[in-house]
Amino acid sequence: MMRKITFRSLLCLAVLLLSLLGLQTHATAQSQIVITKEFDYIEQGTVGIIKVVGTDLAGGVAVIFDRQYPFFPTSQGLACLISVDMSQRIKEYPIKVTLYQVDGNAINWEDTVKVNAGGFIAEPSFILPSNKLNLLNPVVQENEDLRLHSVYGLVTPQRFWDGPVIYPLNGRIGSPYGSVRTYNDGQSRRHTGVDLSAGMGTPVAAVANGRVVFARDLDIHGNVVVIDHGWGVYSSYSHMSAFYVVPGQMVLQGDIVGLSGTTGRSTGPHLHWEIAVNGIWLDPIRFARVKLPN
Secondary structure, eight states: OOOOOOOHHHHHHHHHHHHHOOOEEEEETTTTTEEEEEEOETTTTEEEEEEEEESSEEEEEEEEEEEEEEEEEOOOEEEEEEEETTTOOOOOEEEEEEEEEETTTTTEEEEEEEOOOOOBBBOOOOOOOGGGGGOOHHHHHHHHHHHHHHTTTTOSOOOOOOOOOOOSOOOEEETTTTEEEETTTTEEEOOSEEEEEOOOOOOOOSSEEEEEEEEEEEETEEEEEEEEEETTTEEEEEEEEEEEEOOOEEEOOOOEEEBBBBOOOSSSSEOOOOOOOOEEOOOHHHHTTSOOOO
C-alpha cells in the first residue's frame, strides 16, 4: 500500500537529511519554508550563506554586526550572503532574519553566528622607491578608500554570475589577504586583497560575468577595473599596465579586462585582486571556493 506523504512529512524529512549533512536548519511548516544556515561558523574575511527554500517569498533581510544583509531570489527560494570583515571581533553574535511573503506576512527567525579568526600573518617591510613615498600619505589613502567604497557599497538586485568565480590569472600568491604590512614610514596597513605574481603585460580575466562600473587610474591602485557581479558582489583588478573596458560594459567570465603591471603603489609587476561583498573586502582565494547560489 502506497503511503501518502504530506508536506509536513516531507519537511521533516528534509530537515533530518540536512541535519545529517551538518547543515543547521529551521522549518516553518505552516509557511512551507525551510531555512538553512550553511555554516557552523564564519571566519574573518569570508562569507556565510543562508538559504531559504519555499514558495510565495517576496524577499527578506538578515541583521547582524549592526548591518543589514538582503535576501535575493533563487531557483528554490531566497539566499543571503553574510560577509565578515577582516577586523570583526572573534565572538558569537545574534542574527535576526525577517522573511516577507507576497501576501504581506512576515516570518521571523533568530539564531547565533560564531566568528572565528582568519589566520592572518605579518609580512616583511615593504620599501617603496623615493618617487612613490607620497603614496603613503594617509589622506591619499583615505580619499581613495572612500572613492572605491562608494562603488562597492551599492547593491544590484540582479545576479550576473553563473557558478563559482575563477582566478583572474595563473600566478602564485605573493601577498595574502588580511596580512599586516609595514612601509618605509613605519605605518602598518592591512592588505585588502591578494597579490598574484605575474610578469608585465600578463592578460587579466574577469572572474565572473558582470558589469564594469569603474575603470581609471588612481594614485594607489594604479590602473584599476571594478566589476559588479550583482547581489553586492564586486571584483577589482589593480596596478595594471593597461585596461580594455569602460564603465557600463558587460563582460563574461574569462573576458580579458586588462594587462598586469606595476602602476600605483607597487614595487613590481603583479596583480592586486580584490573581492568585496556588501561593501566588505573578503579573501578572494577563499571566495573562489564558495559554491554561490543560483
